[in-house]
Amino acid sequence: MFCININRKAGDDVKTRHRVRLITGMLTLAVLLPVLFSIWLAHHQAEKRFLNELNSYTDRTLRRTIQVEEQAKIALWEINRFRGEACGPEHLKTMRRLTFSFRHVQEVMFIRNRTLLCSSLENREEDRLWPRPDRINAEGYAVWFTENNDLNFYHYMVALGIGSHVVVMDPMSFIDVIPFGSWPIDVALIGLNQNRVIASSARFDERVWQRARQSNLSTFEHQGNVYLIRRQPDSGFALVVWASRLPLEKASRDQLLLWLPLGVVISALAVVLTLRLLRRIQSPRYRLLDAINASELRVFYQPIVNLSNGRVVGAEALVRWPQPDGSMLTPDIFIPLAEQTGLITRITRQVVESVFRDLGDYLHVHPDMHISINLAPEDLASDHLLDMLTPLLARWEVEPHQIALEITERSFADPKVTSPVIERLRAAGHAVYIDDFGTGYSSLSYLQDLPIDILKIDKSFVDALEYKQVTPHIIEMAKSLKLKMVAEGVETESQADWLRQHGVQFGQGWLYSKALPAGEYIAWFTQQNTTLLT
Numbered sequence: 001m002f003c004i005n006i007n008r009k010a011g012d013d014v015k016t017r018h019r020v021r022l023i024t025g026m027l028t029l030a031v032l033l034p035v036l037f038s039i040w041l042a043h044h045q046a047e048k049r050f051l052n053e054l055n056s057y058t059d060r061t062l063r064r065t066i067q068v069e070e071q072a073k074i075a076l077w078e079i080n081r082f083r084g085e086a087c088g089p090e091h092l093k094t095m096r097r098l099t100f101s102f103r104h105v106q107e108v109m110f111i112r113n114r115t116l117l118c119s120s121l122e123n124r125e126e127d128r129l130w131p132r133p134d135r136i137n138a139e140g141y142a143v144w145f146t147e148n149n150d151l152n153f154y155h156y157m158v159a160l161g162i163g164s165h166v167v168v169m170d171p172m173s174f175i176d177v178i179p180f181g182s183w184p185i186d187v188a189l190i191g192l193n194q195n196r197v198i199a200s201s202a203r204f205d206e207r208v209w210q211r212a213r214q215s216n217l218s219t220f221e222h223q224g225n226v227y228l229i230r231r232q233p234d235s236g237f238a239l240v241v242w243a244s245r246l247p248l249e250k251a252s253r254d255q256l257l258l259w260l261p262l263g264v265v266i267s268a269l270a271v272v273l274t275l276r277l278l279r280r281i282q283s284p285r286y287r288l289l290d291a292i293n294a295s296e297l298r299v300f301y302q303p304i305v306n307l308s309n310g311r312v313v314g315a316e317a318l319v320r321w322p323q324p325d326g327s328m329l330t331p332d333i334f335i336p337l338a339e340q341t342g343l344i345t346r347i348t349r350q351v352v353e354s355v356f357r358d359l360g361d362y363l364h365v366h367p368d369m370h371i372s373i374n375l376a377p378e379d380l381a382s383d384h385l386l387d388m389l390t391p392l393l394a395r396w397e398v399e400p401h402q403i404a405l406e407i408t409e410r411s412f413a414d415p416k417v418t419s420p421v422i423e424r425l426r427a428a429g430h431a432v433y434i435d436d437f438g439t440g441y442s443s444l445s446y447l448q449d450l451p452i453d454i455l456k457i458d459k460s461f462v463d464a465l466e467y468k469q470v471t472p473h474i475i476e477m478a479k480s481l482k483l484k485m486v487a488e489g490v491e492t493e494s495q496a497d498w499l500r501q502h503g504v505q506f507g508q509g510w511l512y513s514k515a516l517p518a519g520e521y522i523a524w525f526t527q528q529n530t531t532l533l534t
């Protein structure tokens with residue numbers, strides 16, 4: 001009902017649509033961006049974990065190679081301590097014991113002048129020439145990467161020797177490390193001298209090693225795999241560790257499939273919620289609340305004059321709501337809305353503050369002038385008004401009788417609550433007017449019990465006075481109750497004459513002035529005073 005009149009111009013609608021689009025867009029982004037970001041983050045973290053796992057696997061494998069090498073050295077040191085008969089039963093037994101107790105040592109051999117004389121596997125009849133070492137490392141150990149072994153079958157072995165002894169190890173021992181991660185990782189051991197694969201946990205693409213040698217890179221991608229290269233020049237080998245990217249990509253695709261529809265659903269929900277929120281924000285109540293919060297409401301003042309001499313006695317404060325197009329919304333429209341939605345006491349508070357701000361000085365200088373303020377039933381539910389008025393009166397040095405309060409019959413619907421509050425307002429010195437008198441449903445007889453001072457005759461009883469039978473009765477009754485009267489909506493001289501003749505003391509209406517902004521009201525008042533004095 002109220003929204004129709006809350007003048008919404010075409011420009012406003014365009015602005016609203018623009019705002020809706022902007023907010024919707026921002027909201028969609030606000031939802032989608034975190035979703036996309038979380039997907040990116042998840043991917044980024046999975047990638048980081050992937051590389052970390054590759055790195056830590058490489059470290060573990062390196063430790064393993066060192067461990068195997070150390071074991072070989074200890075075995076060599078022990079066998080070189082043997083002082084008995086070379087290739088005698090005791091020597092052979094010691095060599096066998098060593099292969100038994102050192103896990104990584106497969107065979108121990110006794111070599112003199114490059115001739116293999118005996119080994120832990122057998123005591124040979126015929127001597128065999130043993131090849132020259134592939135290299136001598138920094139500590140003086142001879143190193144072989146060889147397919148030579150004592151059993152005459154092809155098996156690539158790593159051998160380490162010093163003194164007259166050589167220990168032989170299975171190259172797989174160097175890389176026999178299980179990956180802990182959630183995806184498979186493979187490793188290859190490359191001999192740097194011969195540039196060949198010594199051992200590998202899976203088929204190794206030799207082109208990778210060629211590429212690594214050429215580029216000197218320590219990590220690169222090749223055919224969907226990530227390769228990590230660790231060169232150990234001192235030990236004469238390099239480790240190549242690799243894993244497929246496929247599981248990683250599948251995991252992030254799965255995550256995207258899970259999150260994206262969820263993100264879209266959340267976005268859609270957010271859009272619906274925003275639209276509903278916007279509709280609420282656009283609702284008259286929210287617009288009014290905005291106006292109250294921004295202190296946009298203005299108060300106009302309509303003079304009240306003494307009908308017998310035309311002198312101004314004060315004014316009624318009437319609230320206005322300025323609209324974006326410059327027009328003023330009349331209180332008929334938004335006061336009922338404010339009463340229904342619990343905003344009225346805030347409006348009253350702002351009106352009272354405005355009255356003092358606008359006319360505090362004026363009232364102080366003119367103690368015979370008053371301002372009457374309209375109240376709603378809810379304003380009389382507690383003493384908040386009195387609590388507010390008392391300090392304002394003191395601050396502006398205004399007498400309580402200069403602030404009158406207009407209440408309607410509706411305020412007496414719950415007299416138990418409102419009557420004591422009204423009594424206290426009167427006791428404090430405020431005059432209480434009954435507004436819109438006669439338009440309510442209450443019977444006239446209750447008037448005599450009401451704690452009021454002045455009766456305001458509603459405009460409908462002033463209009464077309466000649467046809468109204470009831471107006472003289474209202475006037476008579478007021479007189480008999482010794483209540484003074486203000487006639488509202490006086491538009492013509494003849495109405496004023498009639499009212500004057502019938503003993504109505506005060507009048508208010510367009511005949512004198514419409515409601516004016518404070519400055520104009522003071523100017524009007526000053527001009528009236530001078531006219532009357534001259």
Ligand code: C2E
Pocket residue numbers: 302317318319330331332335348351373374375376435436488489490491508509510511515
């Ligand atoms: P009301 O208290 O009966 O106020 C008189 C209304 O009649 C005012 O309308 C005034 O502008 C209008 N009026 C005065 N003289 C004439 C005239 O000669 N001819 C015509 N046609 N109209 C005249 P307004 O300002 O639109 O106020 C409407 C109503 O809104 C008021 O009726 C009052 O009930 C309420 N109201 C206004 N200000 C406040 C306020 O601050 N608080 C509360 N609670 N209600 C307010």
Ligand code: CA
Pocket residue numbers: 316374406435
């Ligand atoms: Ca009024």
Ligand code: CA
Pocket residue numbers: 435436437456458459488
């Ligand atoms: Ca009225």
